[in-house]
Amino acid sequence: MIYRDRIDGGKQLAARLADYADRDDVLVLALPRGGVPVAYEVAKALRAPLDIFLVRKLGVPGHEELAMGAISTGGVRVINADVVDYLRIPARVVDAVVDTELRELERRERLYRGARAEPDVSRKTIILVDDGLATGSTMRAAVEALRQQNPARIVVAVPVSAPQTCDEYRMGVDEIICASTPEPFMGVGQWYRDFSQTTDEEVRELLARADTAQASETESRELAHMG
Numbered sequence: 001m002i003y004r005d006r007i008d009g010g011k012q013l014a015a016r017l018a019d020y021a022d023r024d025d026v027l028v029l030a031l032p033r034g035g036v037p038v039a040y041e042v043a044k045a046l047r048a049p050l051d052i053f054l055v056r057k058l059g060v061p062g063h064e065e066l067a068m069g070a071i072s073t074g075g076v077r078v079i080n081a082d083v084v085d086y087l088r089i090p091a092r093v094v095d096a097v098v099d100t101e102l103r104e105l106e107r108r109e110r111l112y113r114g115a116r117a118e119p120d121v122s123r124k125t126i127i128l129v130d131d132g133l134a135t136g137s138t139m140r141a142a143v144e145a146l147r148q149q150n151p152a153r154i155v156v157a158v159p160v161s162a163p164q165t166c167d168e169y170r171m172g173v174d175e176i177i178c179a180s181t182p183e184p185f186m187g188v189g190q191w192y193r194d195f196s197q198t199t200d201e202e203v204r205e206l207l208a209r210a211d212t213a214q215a216s217e218t219e220s221r222e223l224a225h226m227g
Helices: 005-016 035-046 079-088 091-113 137-147 161-171 198-225
Strands: 028-029 050-052 055-060 061-074 076-077 125-129 153-160 175-180
Touching: 005 035, 005 153, 005 161, 005 175, 028 035, 028 061, 035 050, 035 061, 035 125, 035 153, 050 153, 050 198, 055 137, 061 079, 061 091, 061 125, 061 137, 076 079, 091 153
Parallel strands: 028 050, 028 125, 125 153, 153 175
Antiparallel strands: 055 061, 061 076
16 A cells, blocks of 8 residues: 555554544654654544654764653653663763763754643553654653553554564554554655655644644534534
8 A cells, every 4th residue: 555645554554543543541642754644644533632742862872863861741761771781881871872862852842842832641552653664663662651641552553564564563562553564664755655744833833733633623522522
């Protein structure tokens, strides 16, 4: 299956998540930037609130592609002790990398979130959305960080995934929904006709539109309850 764009991917993914519609305990979290247009369509279809969950990989200095941990929205810090111990990385080096990535994470939080408060995920069913999974390393870091904030349930949902990655995830989260697992996989972008980069402005605009829609939905429910 090849999607027209992330909007199309989000709409088709939403159809697989229909059981989560109209539930007060559901929160859709997008991994910026590419996950935001997908998650927007999911949140709209489920009539659920949308927010972002930022995660920054902590790369080993000189070998940045190798993760020694991650930091995320909510100030959560996850350290891969096996990597740190095996490579004998001093605590001061870890702290320096954390400080650098924390500044970037805070910059992005301000850029995307503005004055909006961070989401409260405690005891909620979280649908964590991205535009696809290749190795899954970013999503894995996000899940690990999210778990430390005590959600009731974590559902990973993507329009397309490498088959092996999707299978591996089944043991790591409460539920994973990969709408398409093509083989050979070749990369997330191969399965979208339009895989142009999502801009910061698009992220801000979609979050604002989602907030407006959710406020209207909440008002409608309250009026129906009063009636």
